[in-house]
Amino acid sequence: MKVSEIVSMLARILAEHYRSGVSLKESFYRALDNPFSIPSHRARAIHRRLMELGKRLGLCEEILDDVIQSGSFEDLGPELKGVLVTAADEMLFEGTSPALVTDAATRVAKELVSDRVADFVHAVCFDLEKYDVDRLKRRGYDDLCLRHYFPPDFVDYVRRVLPEDEIEDFLRACNKPAVKYVRVNTLRADVDEVRERLAEEGVLTEPDEHIPDLLRVVEEEIPIVRTEAWKEGLVFTQDKASAAVAHVLDPQPGEFVVDLCAAPGGKTLHALCLMEGEGEILAVDKSDWRLDAMREKLAWQRVPDGVVELRCADAREIPEELDEEADRAIVDPPCSGMGSVQKRPETRWNVTKKRVRRYAKLQSELLEAAIKTVRPGGIVVYSTCTLTINENENVIRRVARRYDVTIEKVNLQFGRRGLVPGTRRFYPHTDRCQGFFIAKLRKN
Numbered sequence: 001m002k003v004s005e006i007v008s009m010l011a012r013i014l015a016e017h018y019r020s021g022v023s024l025k026e027s028f029y030r031a032l033d034n035p036f037s038i039p040s041h042r043a044r045a046i047h048r049r050l051m052e053l054g055k056r057l058g059l060c061e062e063i064l065d066d067v068i069q070s071g072s073f074e075d076l077g078p079e080l081k082g083v084l085v086t087a088a089d090e091m092l093f094e095g096t097s098p099a100l101v102t103d104a105a106t107r108v109a110k111e112l113v114s115d116r117v118a119d120f121v122h123a124v125c126f127d128l129e130k131y132d133v134d135r136l137k138r139r140g141y142d143d144l145c146l147r148h149y150f151p152p153d154f155v156d157y158v159r160r161v162l163p164e165d166e167i168e169d170f171l172r173a174c175n176k177p178a179v180k181y182v183r184v185n186t187l188r189a190d191v192d193e194v195r196e197r198l199a200e201e202g203v204l205t206e207p208d209e210h211i212p213d214l215l216r217v218v219e220e221e222i223p224i225v226r227t228e229a230w231k232e233g234l235v236f237t238q239d240k241a242s243a244a245v246a247h248v249l250d251p252q253p254g255e256f257v258v259d260l261c262a263a264p265g266g267k268t269l270h271a272l273c274l275m276e277g278e279g280e281i282l283a284v285d286k287s288d289w290r291l292d293a294m295r296e297k298l299a300w301q302r303v304p305d306g307v308v309e310l311r312c313a314d315a316r317e318i319p320e321e322l323d324e325e326a327d328r329a330i331v332d333p334p335c336s337g338m339g340s341v342q343k344r345p346e347t348r349w350n351v352t353k354k355r356v357r358r359y360a361k362l363q364s365e366l367l368e369a370a371i372k373t374v375r376p377g378g379i380v381v382y383s384t385c386t387l388t389i390n391e392n393e394n395v396i397r398r399v400a401r402r403y404d405v406t407i408e409k410v411n412l413q414f415g416r417r418g419l420v421p422g423t424r425r426f427y428p429h430t431d432r433c434q435g436f437f438i439a440k441l442r443k444n
Helices: 003-020 024-031 040-067 078-092 098-112 115-129 133-139 143-148 152-161 164-174 191-200 240-249 266-274 288-300 315-320 345-350 353-373 393-402
Strands: 181-184 203-207 214-220 235-237 256-259 280-285 308-312 326-331 374-384 405-408 424-426 436-443
Touching: 003 024, 003 040, 003 078, 003 098, 024 040, 040 078, 040 115, 040 133, 040 345, 078 098, 078 115, 098 115, 133 143, 143 152, 143 164, 152 164, 181 240, 191 203, 191 214, 214 240, 240 266, 240 326, 240 374, 240 424, 240 436, 256 266, 266 280, 266 288, 266 326, 280 288, 280 315, 288 308, 315 353, 326 353, 353 374, 353 393, 393 405, 393 436
Parallel strands: 256 280, 256 326, 280 308, 326 374
Antiparallel strands: 181 214, 181 235, 203 214, 374 436, 405 436, 424 436
């Protein structure tokens, strides 16, 4: 693809990201209106390029903040941010000719903003050409941060939970594509049957050695989302660590289960499968549009009516309605997302100490709500896709001190022991899954 085309498309996608605050993946679909109208090889190339840029998004922002003479990067509008971040990444990290990048960035800025910004964009590109990335060391970036494109706070949190000789392997794994898994909808199909059907359509899978209803995708002649098995709702994309949560919960047929942060619905649906479709699940989420998407997912997987109730509410208020009625509860609260950078590389730039503190407070409140919701003897499983101690073990410690609960052993044959006895941690460089944490509590 021509440099001008790459800069134009990426700048538009990033402008949508800065304007709306949605993920780069969602911005890709919004900004290009209908990516499926673009030849597939070109759409894939832009998406791959976008994911690479996401790894360096914060670096480019820091560099531009250093380069811009009057004002700061934050003062710019979304379109101008998109153009300049694309230019910085192309020039400093992709090795594209500065002359070609400057020409493309100037023309795209004129199209997206106005002719008046042309001189400004040209001047910034001129300074970018001379920029030495090592200057970021004055802003706290060490060689490890710069080599693997991670912010200092992120690396600092990793150093607190992993030995020094594993850190680089972990960061390297975070920058590789995630292993793809699909979970079988066992309400409607047998695992071996689904595996055979997928193979007939050109998708080769292997059974996972730890999760019985999970398949690892080995080879795709066609994308799995285009298979009949997918269209019929027989399989569902889910990371291995995430798929372990319902097995740790171990819900039984006929029980009442509450999922307090339910959307997009993977754990709710999995719990229902393990309950053999018998019982009742209350799925709570604060987001209307996420519940709408979950409702579509339930229909797609042909979940029987009346088994899963969707409720738009603040999960912290649910105990006022359900006073120790539930048999089991899942709490997978909002988190800093440290463990999800393989799929959403830009999230690494959101891992800050301030955000982590804010999430930890909310997570404690949600876990307390879950404990109040279940009956004595009931089980609560707490999980996150992050790795900070603040959002994981410290939340468990804090809540366990306040409530009469027993921390039970998470009995899985993969992952490693957490920093609180009984809990479990998972890492991409050793467990072939996203960074994750699971704890299991029994109410006394």
